[in-house]
Structure formats: structure tokens, C-alpha cells
Amino acid sequence: MVLNEMMRRGLLALTAAGLMAIAPAKAQDATPEHLSAARAAVAAIDSTDQFDNILMNAATQIKADLIGNNPNIQSEISDMVDDRALALAPRRADLENEVARIYARLFTEQELKDIAAFYESAAGKKLIAQGPVASREVMAAADVWSNGIVRDLRSSAAEGMASLAASMNTAAVPLTDPAAPATPTVPAIAGDAGAAGTTTAQ
Numbered sequence: 001m002v003l004n005e006m007m008r009r010g011l012l013a014l015t016a017a018g019l020m021a022i023a024p025a026k027a028q029d030a031t032p033e034h035l036s037a038a039r040a041a042v043a044a045i046d047s048t049d050q051f052d053n054i055l056m057n058a059a060t061q062i063k064a065d066l067i068g069n070n071p072n073i074q075s076e077i078s079d080m081v082d083d084r085a086l087a088l089a090p091r092r093a094d095l096e097n098e099v100a101r102i103y104a105r106l107f108t109e110q111e112l113k114d115i116a117a118f119y120e121s122a123a124g125k126k127l128i129a130q131g132p133v134a135s136r137e138v139m140a141a142a143d144v145w146s147n148g149i150v151r152d153l154r155s156s157a158a159e160g161m162a163s164l165a166a167s168m169n170t171a172a173v174p175l176t177d178p179a180a181p182a183t184p185t186v187p188a189i190a191g192d193a194g195a196a197g198t199t200t201a202q
Contacts, residue, residue, distance in 0.1 A: 030104035037112035038100040044119035046128055048099055055092075059085040 030038070042048065059081050066077045103112060118124045 030101065031109075034104050034109045034112070035100050037109045037116070038104040038107070039096065040116040041107070041112040041119075042096065042099050042103055044116040044124070047103075048095060051095060055085055055088060 063078055063081045066081070067074045070077060107115070119128065
């Protein structure tokens, strides 16, 4: 129960702080109509669905902790934690109300109605359903594209460096491939240097 409360308060604080940081709070409280529009928009975009499993996950973790210390009353502990979790379930409304107030601070009543109207349309519902898939595929495409851009720029820069070196009549040091292992530097040996000096003297 304590763990669930901490998680709930932490999530509310983080969500509120993050959203409030990008828009100042209005001096006046939102009207009931404004809050109603905010709740409709929040419901339409499924903005709190990601928190659905918090209570269940907390109950599972707390059961495991308690049963680990008291394995002889496993069934009783499981039933007890389930009952306590169900007693806390109505507090989900606290999160919904807080999120609605946040959206009411950030958007006008009409904007919220427009948001709800779009996300309740066929196109809006499809965007919610396919959005995660689109995001994954966009990231994959961006990875392929960025790898190609870096590869081609490296190749083009190497050619440009060769041309630049030729025009300046100097040797060009090629680009180092980050994926290639570095060539170890062999330190000079004092004896070799002395021998070389002796040979030169002769």
C-alpha cells in the first residue's frame, strides 16, 4: 500500500511538473465545462492508459515481498493484498481529475473539444492504435538513413581530403574508421637509436 501511494504521488508530481513547465498555470480555476472538455479529451487520447497496471504491479510486488518472508501463509497474504488493492482502486479517479486539470491549464475549452473530436474520429482512433507501430518504423528508417548519411559523408570527405592534399602538394592523413581497431604505436628502443647513430657516424 505504501509503495503504491509513493508511485502514484511520484507519477502525478512528475506529470504535473513536466507539463506545467511548458505553460504557465492560469490564475483562475477552470470552469466545470472546461474540466468536462478536458476529461473528454484525456479519455479520447488514452493519456492515462499507461498507468492502468500500476496498482496491479504494485500488488504483485508487495505479495512477493510478503510471501518471501512468510511462505507458510501464502494464500492468506495473496487474498489480503488483493482486498487492499481493490480498496485503493477508486483512487484512480484522483489521477484522472489531476490530468484533466493539467490539460485545462494548457488548452482552451474549444481546443480540448477539437482534440476530443479528432481522436474520437476514425482517423484519430487509427492514429492512437497505429502510432506506436509508426514510431518504431520511423526510428528504424531513421537509423538506416543516418548510417547511410554518415557513411557517404565520410567517403566524400576522404575524397575531398585527397584532392585538397594534392592541390597543396602534401600527404593527407586518411580518416580513421571508428569501427576499425587502432594501430598500436611501437615505442623507439634506445639501443636501436644508438646503433643508428653509430652507423651514421661510420
